[in-house]
Amino acid sequence: MAEAAYTVASDSETSREEKSSCTFPETTIGIDIGTSQCRVAIWNGSQVEILKNSRNQKMMSSYVTFKDGTPSGELSNQLSADHDMLSGAAIFNMKRLIGRVDTDPVVHSSKSLPFLVQTLDIGVRPFIAALVGNFWRSTTPEEVLAIFLVELREMAEIQLKRPIKNVVLTLPVSFSRFQLTRIERACAMAGLHILKLMPEPTAVALLYTLYAKQSGFQSTDRNVLIFNMGAGYCDVAVSVTAEEAPRGISEIIALTGSAIGGEDLLQNMMRHLLPNAENLLTSHGVDEIKSKGLLRVATQNAIHSLSSQNSVQIDVDLGNGMKICKVVDREEFEEVNRAVFDECASLIIQCLHDAKVKPEDLNDVVLVGGCSYIPKIKNLVMNVCKKEELYEGMNPLEAAVSGAALQGYVASGVHDPFESVDVLSIQVTPLSVGIRADGNNFVPIIPRNTTIPAQREMLFTTSHDNQAEALVIVYEGDGEKLEENHLLGYFKIEGLPPAPKGVPQVRVMMDIDASNVLRVLAAVLMPGSHVPINPVLDVRMPTVDDGHGWCAEALHRAYGATQDLVSVKRI
Amino acid sequence: MSKKKLLTPLSSLLLLRRTLTSTPHFSIPHFQSRTNFSPNIEKLRPLFPLPGFDFPGKSFISSQFGNKPNSPHCWNCSAAAQTTPFLLCPSCRCIQPVDHSVDYFQIFGLERKYDSVEEHLEGKYKDWQKKLHPDLVHSKSEKEREYAAEQSARVIDAYRTLSKPLARAIYILKLEGVDIDEEETLSDLDLLSEIMEVREAVEEAPNSQALNLIQSLMQEKLKQWSNSFAEAFESRNFEEAVKAIWQMTYYESVNEEIVKRQ
Incomplete structure (x- = not known):
């Protein structure tokens, strides 16, 4: 059996004392580990550079596949990813599971994933396993993330031609401190040193502040609302960027977030397409895993299509005599997911209320994350914020990782003679x-x-x-x-x-x-x-x-x- | 002892309707203590000596006794301090350790006057953060990173204190060596019954319009008493100043209650 690709660190290695041992400027990368996709970036002094994997892709699926006892990240075997998912060998969505106990509803909803998630409902960690041949190979979210982080680190090292140790990581607002320690543990296992953990929308706010500074608005203060929704989490932040001297400060006024995301849209849709799917979704036989995988892929593709067209034809054979042949339109999709969209709207309302900012006082609204392509999300954000248009200056999929890279550049103390990236983020506690x-x-x-x-x-x-x-x-x-x-x-x-x-x-x-x-x-x-x-x-x-x-x-x-x-x- | 006081009918009524702020920062004075528990959080700090904590005692001792014996030097490059406050060395840009004899007004280069705080306070606060924030010194020595954490925390405290009229009033009075004596309020039954009525009105407010109305009333009262404080403080009539603080405290507490309900 091959040696594990990560270092098993002792718990003490995740402690802050250990982390603060570096005292000279080093390259710091920004990582956005998404529930379904992730990115790595570096700030080169004047702009962000999104790092690419060996297949020239900027965006990598957050998969780890287990084969013959050797787990490996998706970076090196994309072609087989779909196949692995159908066979139960691929583990993903770990960001939704890390640091959660088996009484958590988010863990329960993860039972429909095409690998083993078992709960005893007594408040211990869930049992997670990948199907390798005829064996369930157990793993943990920390291990999966560590394997993945090692691959990301190696990829960055090959591209930047130097050793990488320091990272700035973006995470959901709703992560508890306990979940943060699990992330710290995964990073320690992967030999990474965390300079800062940033709530995702605050990284976006920092990037916005830099752009605002560069473009030189003439108004006084700029209130900006950031709405970030990915596969696993939805976060909202209100930040104030002062336009009077000193410029370049992003002051976070309010943060709010919840574990709702594209995954929920997907699951609601799967249940809608296959009524009485409950039995299938909660069983872990070899055939059922394959069916679940097929249903998942078909549903996901349909949702993506509905972002650009009004209706989509779904035609999939799930095996065991189960077939779906159906036309689904956008309205149906929105109706099925009404509760999710309502919660998104209430998060924005909550955040504005906490910030004591009225929609009319918002100068810009930034919509980022994988779900930002969904028309209903766009509409509801514009409606609640009473805006006719959204801020256009950022790539919705790269904003968070770019902000993390920028923060990494600022934090690593690189000499910045022209103060071109002279920015600072003033943070608040996301949870009481x-x-x-x-x-x-x-x-x-x-x-x-x-x-x-x-x-x-x-x-x-x-x-x-x-x-x-x-x-x-x-x-x-x-x-x-x-x-x-x-x-x-x-x-x-x-x-x-x-x-x-x-x-x-x-x-x-x-x-x-x-x-x-x-x-x-x-x-x-x-x-x-x-x-x-x-x-x-x-x-x-x-x-x-x-x-x-x-x-x-x-x-x-x-x-x-x-x-x-x-x-x-x-x- | 002090517990007995708690049980006077009026105050116990008030206790029942608590629901009040649990925001401990600038805690509302409470009836409990005749003891030396100041409602002011800063006074409690010596108990928990954490980095970034103030020992206000120190600060007014040195301000009472005038100049420090030696003007400070940078710990890193030994350049003499040319400015007050000396938070950052102008020649090597190193962050200096916290000097508790520098008060909050001095941090922002303000005269120690109640109404000397102008609108540029926020800009000055952010200016300091851009120089002192711990995020900016990850690559520096452990020592300087610690100084950054302490200085930055103290600047936040200073900003928070000076930007709020009530907190600023309590602070400036403390710099003069006057601490708030809670027994004072027990005698002011008029104020207590007024506040009780207002609070009842808040609880029974049928809609947000009614709440807003009460709130603007409270803000008016706060403004009035803030002006009275300024006058009293200016003429060094500390007894009147303390009285104004009590009034502000109660109106502020109602205000917070309204904010919570809005």
Whole structure:
């Protein structure tokens, strides 16, 4: 068996200390790992250069195929990709699965993919496997991404003729911190050093800022809304680009995002084309995988056609006596996916609301990502933003990776005598972070859309008389219910002095530093004192690892409400 | 002790209707503490000594005692500081460590006056970010990257503080050595009942128009009290200034509640 192409790194290798060891200018590449496609780019000092693979393609499908125990990225075997997918040997859509547990609806919807995704529905990681001959070969999203990143790195090294280590990666807004650690792990396995992880629309905003600076608008501030929808995720950002000195700053005002994308459109359409498809979509027999693959390819092609024509003829033999012979028109497609489009519109409305920007105040609307070619998406973005036209200055498929490359160039400290790419992105937290308190509720401490770096503090107290211990359970997200948010970790404050409930003061401080590292600090004080009674607890989050889904429930079973905190009521 | 106060009928009523801000940045003063828990987050910071944190104590001690003994030098090229504030060395462009004796007004080259903050504050803030932001110094030494993180965080704090009238009022008063004393409010029952009424109106507002109406009322009040603060501060009548801060605090809290509902 051949040696794996990636290095297995220890967990500590993903830590920031390790990463900051490079101190001299090196080439930094930007990578946009999409759910279905990805790109690599470099900023050459004056413009972006999208790197091409050996077949001269700028866009590569995010596939890894498993053959005879040797996994390899799609870059080297595109021709067989469709065939591999039909045989169950190709693993893809890992960006939708990484860092998710098997109770997550996104994982459940991934069961219709033509390889094995198995769930036990208890909050552990799903079991994922590729079919190789007569074996299910198990893998993990991290492994698949690492294999793929190694191929991308090698491709960049061959083209740029120098070793590459530093990357700026773009990721969905809705990724939790736990998911980010999984991405960091995959990068470490691939020998890559992350300079920065950027939410996808903020990379686009940075590129927009550079273009605005170069073209020299005469107005004062430019509000721009970026809508980015790919196969796996939909993200929205509102950014302000100041036109007064200093120019070249993209200040992100609000971010919002969700795990909806082209994949959902595809699945809804597959179910529409083949009623009673549920059995087929959830089974993993060799024949069913082939049928699923055929259905998938046919549906995907039909959706692509519907972007440019009003109706399309679908004619496919799925085997086992299942045949689809049907004409589908655009209206039908839009009706089948109405819920997805509605959610897209509500994300834009939410983001404008958070940014306190009215549609009339938007100077530009930028629409990027693979789904931007869908007429309905274009229309709904223009409608909600009350615009007659969209910003035209960017390639929708290359905007995010170009922004990442630009950020990489700026961050690597390359001497820039003419200040031609003198740009800066001021980022905000995409998701709120807080703790469980006031019963089974989520109390945010750093709200979303807070400028990074940020420190915020809140005062809590005990919920029982003579409570000796208190659990600090840290969540991230913006769900109203606690369970809708991501559990990041937990720790216990011990040695609270005996006192009536409500008297001890538990101060919880959250700190997000410039590298986006979250720390949670907790101290206990008694009224009238400035000095914490015990050493202050200082915990770097996230602390959860695999199987974090059931941790919250396990805590609840073990402790009930005995170690609860309540927030201190204020007028 | 202070808990007893909590249980006076009026304040307990207020407590029930909490729903108020949980934005801890510039926390709203609360009844709980007669203790020394200032509602102001900055005062809490020495507890959690993280990079980028301010120790306001330091800053007004040195401003009270006037000039620093030596004018600072660049840690990298030893050039003497020619400017105040000295955040960045003009000769080698190295970012300097945080100097807590430089107050927020000095960072932006402003006079220490309540109304000296003009509209160019945002530009000045962004100017600093373009020089100090940690994203721009990835290739520099660990030491300088740390300075960048601290300086940049402090500039954000400074901007956030000075750009909001209430935060700015609390801050400028603190530079004069005056901390907000929460017991003050307990006596102002008129204000409390007024706020309770307003808040009830907010909760029962039938539509966004009604909310907007209350909001513009609140903003008017805020503006008035902000002017009273400026006057009181100018004439160094700190007692009146503190009173104005209390008023602003409550109107601001209602305002935040409205924003949440909008």
